[in-house]
């Protein structure tokens with residue numbers, strides 16, 4: 121069964137459950153919808169109902185539900201998007217595991233309350249799946265300076281489209297688009313083209329781009345396309361596409377891509393699974409951050425079934441650096457400054473630090489993790505001098521302080537607990553951050 125059908129059934133169960141509890145018919149007793157099963161032709165929905173009480177109470181409830189069919193069906197049509205509005209067939213659930221089912225239901229309700237199961241309820245989802253299925257050709261771009269999720273979602277989409285016979289071109293808007301050292305192994309890397317060579321396809325798919333300007337040199341071509349699809353999980357994404365699959369609750373863009381590809385009918389293979397896994401494992405910090413939900417772990421587990429080389433990925437992405445990097449780490453840690461009154465720690469490196477150590481800019485992503493590991497600060501920042509002399513600032517938070525908001529206020533973006541922005545001056549930026557953080561403390 122497709123994820124989509126499963127979702128619709130769940131949603132239908134919820135909607136029917138709620139609507140039934142509001143019916144005034146005295147025949148209807150304490151009824152719980154335990155399961156909704158939609159037939160393969162989508163024309164009928166079998167609604168299993170467990171009713172507390174004896175047989176006559178159960179029969180009366182079913183009779184009451186049968187008379188309420190038109191109302192319930194209309195309510196279903198109003199709240200759940202479906203191709204056909206199915207005919208409802210009420211059946212008594214006499215299963216011996218009713219108690220167990222009720223238990224499981226309560227558990228699911230609890231999870232839904234936390235917003236985990238509703239995450240895929242996106243208006244443009246079906247239209248996006250349809251566009252992927254029917255496209256002849258698509259140009260795909262992730263954000264500039266790609267990380268694991270950007271590359272993983274880019275190349276998983278690319279490999280999936282290829283499997284469906286869609287002419288797909290993956291790239292991103294930095295010239296030259298050079299794959300970071302930690303990801304040279306990623307499947308599909310050999311298909312990446314330079315942004316200036318990307319064809320002007322009818323469909324343009326932006327992946328993991330929190331804002332249109334994250335497309336870099338490709339922002340113009342993206343907007344010029346007939347159909348711009350925006351697949352992303354950054355809060356604050358302004359739905360810059362014609363179709364937007366933007367789910368801030370998703371762990372990663374890769375998690376969204378997994379669902380889209382599945383619904384488009386793409387069969388996963390080792391390469392696609394490896395790309396998706398790479399995206400998820402990096403954006404969840406190896407399944408350690410709060411965005412790593414039971415559903416995320418279940419998806420990761422499914423991906424491992426395809427023989428994904430998880431230990432090798434961990435080694436390449438998290439445990440591998442050139443010797444020169446150790447020297448740079450030494451400098452950065454030596455320089456770190458702690459402001460206990462603001463619960464803030466930061467450090468920095470310059471262009472000449474990079475030149476002297478021979479370390480590549482894209483090797484420096486993990487420095488922030490070392491700086492933020494001190495228990496004496498909740499908020500951490502890493503300042504990286506750019507070729508133009510400005511500073512790229514990465515921020516992390518362990519507390520209620522939203523570094524996403526701090527970054528957005530400074531023209532940047534990101535998530536609540538991990539974000540970044542660019543600033544002209546290091547000292548002035550530190551001073552203004554301190555002001556705000558002391559205010560927040």
Ligand SMILES: [Mn+2]
Nearest residue numbers: 269328373403
């Ligand atoms: Mn991401």
